[in-house]
Amino acid sequence: MAIVLRYVDNKGFVVEAFIGLVHVKDISALSLKKTIVNVLAQHSLSLSYVRGQCYDGASNMQGDINGLKMLIKKESKSAHSIHCFAHQLQLTLVAVSKKCVQVGELVLLVSNILNVLGASFKRKDELRQSQKDNLQKALDMDEIETCRGLNQELGLIRAGDTRWGSHYKAFQNFILLLDSIIDVLDTLVEDANTLDERAKASGYLRSFQTYEVAFMLHLMKDILGITYDLNISLQKREQDIANAMILVEVAKKRLQKLRDDGWEPLINKISMFCIKHDILIPNFDDPYSNSGRSRRKIVDHTVLHHFHVEVYIL
Structure with missing residues (x-):
C-alpha cells in the first residue's frame, strides 16, 4: 500500500x-x-x-x-x-451512462468482442497483421498521410468503469480498427474450433456492422473526447477546487455546443464512415423498428426521430 x-x-x-x-x-x-x-x-x-x-x-x-x-x-x-476530482468525474459518468440502454449495449458488445479477439495469441497476431495490411493498402492509395509519429500500431483497449477514460480510447480504436476487427471475426467464423465460438463470432460480426453501432461509437467518442480532456486536466498536480470548477464549466459548455450544433457534422461523419465500410445507411424517413422490442409494440416515430431525439438529444 x-x-x-x-x-x-x-x-x-x-x-x-x-x-x-x-x-x-x-x-x-x-x-x-x-x-x-x-x-x-x-x-x-x-x-x-x-x-x-x-x-x-x-x-x-x-x-x-x-x-x-x-x-x-x-x-x-x-x-x-x-474522491479526487478525476475520480468523481468518472463515477458521475458511469452512473449517468448506465441509464442509457444504447450505451450499455455498446459497452457490452465492445467488451464481448475484446474477449473474443484477446482469447488467443493467434487472434492478436491476426489483428496485428490485418492492421499492417490495411495500413499498407491505404498508403498505396494515398488515403492517409505519412509523417513521423503517425500511423502507429493500435491495440484494443480494455475498458473499465473506474477508468472511464479507457472507454474513450476503446471506442476510438474500434473506429480506427474496424476493418481489421471484421477481418479477424470473419476468419474466426470460418476456422473456429467449436460451434459456440463460430456462433459468437458470427453474432458479433452481424451486430458490429450496423448503423446503430456506428452511430453510438462516433457519438460516444465525441462526448467522451470532451470529458477525457477534462479528466486529464483534473489529474494535474497543481489543480485546485476553484480551477477545477472552471474546467467543469468549460466542459459543460463544450457538451452543450455539441448538443446544439453537432448533429449535422456527426451525421456527415457517420455517413462517410458507413460508406467506407459498406454499412447500410437507413432511410431517416422510414418508421423506426426497434430490434430489441416485440414487433407487436407499434412504433409511431421515424428513424430520424429515434437517433436525433431519443438518442442524441435525450
Missing part, C-alpha cells in the same frame, strides 16, 4: 510527502487502518491530526459501514473523505 501525506508547513504552504510503500498481508479495512495508524505513529502523528482522507473506489476503502474511511472517521470526526 502506498501512503502519501499532505500537510501545511510552518510557512503556510501545502506540501505532499510520499511516506513509502507498506506491505499489507490482509487487505481488510481493519488491517489497513492498523497499518496506517502504525505508520503515522512512526512520524509522531495520530489520527486526531487527520483532516481529510482519499482512497480509490474499492469497497474495503469506501464502504459506508465498515470501510477504511468510516473506521478512521469514527476516531477523527474531522477526517472527511473525498
